[in-house]
Amino acid sequence: MNLRFRLDPDLTPELRAAVVELWVRASNAGGAVGFVPPVDARQVRPVAERQFAEVGPGQPDRLLVAYEEDGGRLAGLLFFASMRFELMEHWRLLKRVMVDPDLQGRGHGAALLAEAERVGRAWGLAGLKLTLRGGMGLERFYARCGYREVGRVPGAIRVADGDDRDDVTMWRELR
Numbered sequence: 001m002n003l004r005f006r007l008d009p010d011l012t013p014e015l016r017a018a019v020v021e022l023w024v025r026a027s028n029a030g031g032a033v034g035f036v037p038p039v040d041a042r043q044v045r046p047v048a049e050r051q052f053a054e055v056g057p058g059q060p061d062r063l064l065v066a067y068e069e070d071g072g073r074l075a076g077l078l079f080f081a082s083m084r085f086e087l088m089e090h091w092r093l094l095k096r097v098m099v100d101p102d103l104q105g106r107g108h109g110a111a112l113l114a115e116a117e118r119v120g121r122a123w124g125l126a127g128l129k130l131t132l133r134g135g136m137g138l139e140r141f142y143a144r145c146g147y148r149e150v151g152r153v154p155g156a157i158r159v160a161d162g163d164d165r166d167d168v169t170m171w172r173e174l175r
């Protein structure tokens with residue numbers, strides 16, 4: 001099934017609720033998007049709302065969403081975050097890259113990153129950076145999408161007592 005992408009969608013109450021729901025479901029399916037399961041909307045919503053307050057044209061951050069072409073269900077999303085620092089305005093940090101757990105493993109994650117790359121090039125960006133939680137094999141996924149590991153802080157993410165994961169930085173050159 002194909003995806004339809006939308007940059008800077010209207011942040012209607014329906015879309016906000018759909019993003020929070022997807023974020024909760026992706027987290028509870030074991031995703032590494034800022035939370036450790038189990039979580040529910042009460043924990044995710046305030047974090048999402050803080051992010052929504054800073055996205056949109058003319059705002060530092062931007063939201064890219066992907067809808068299923070058939071039915072229009074929200075299938076995935078990511079945020080482009082600015083460092084809010086003039087010397088780093090030529091690249092963006094990708095945050096909260098996620099695909100609906102029911103739709104993972106069908107190439108949607110790769111398609112979402114390809115669209116982010118297309119948008120980044122259209123903006124004239126030099127590159128895209130992201131950080132990920134080690135120990136989940138995510139490096140392989142991003143490497144296949146053209147990202148290379150450029151840094152790793154050992155044990156910087158404490159998922160639970162006795163379970164420290166590396167904070168891995170990946171970079172996608174766009175020039």
Ligand SMILES: CC(C)(COP(=O)(O)OP(=O)(O)OC[C@H]1O[C@@H](n2cnc3c(N)ncnc32)[C@H](O)[C@@H]1OP(=O)(O)O)[C@@H](O)C(=O)NCCC(=O)NCCS
Nearest residue numbers: 031032098099104105106107108109110132136137138141
């Ligand atoms: C990571 C994610 C966006 C990939 O989306 P997707 O639609 O499943 O990706 P694709 O179908 O394009 O690619 C799937 C491939 O990536 C691999 N992959 C996906 N997630 C993976 C993970 N957590 N660990 C290891 N490999 C993973 C799959 O094994 C698959 O490889 P294969 O084709 O050789 O079997 C999705 O799994 C997701 O939303 N995860 C939860 C949120 C998350 O952890 N995001 C990462 C933030 S840094």
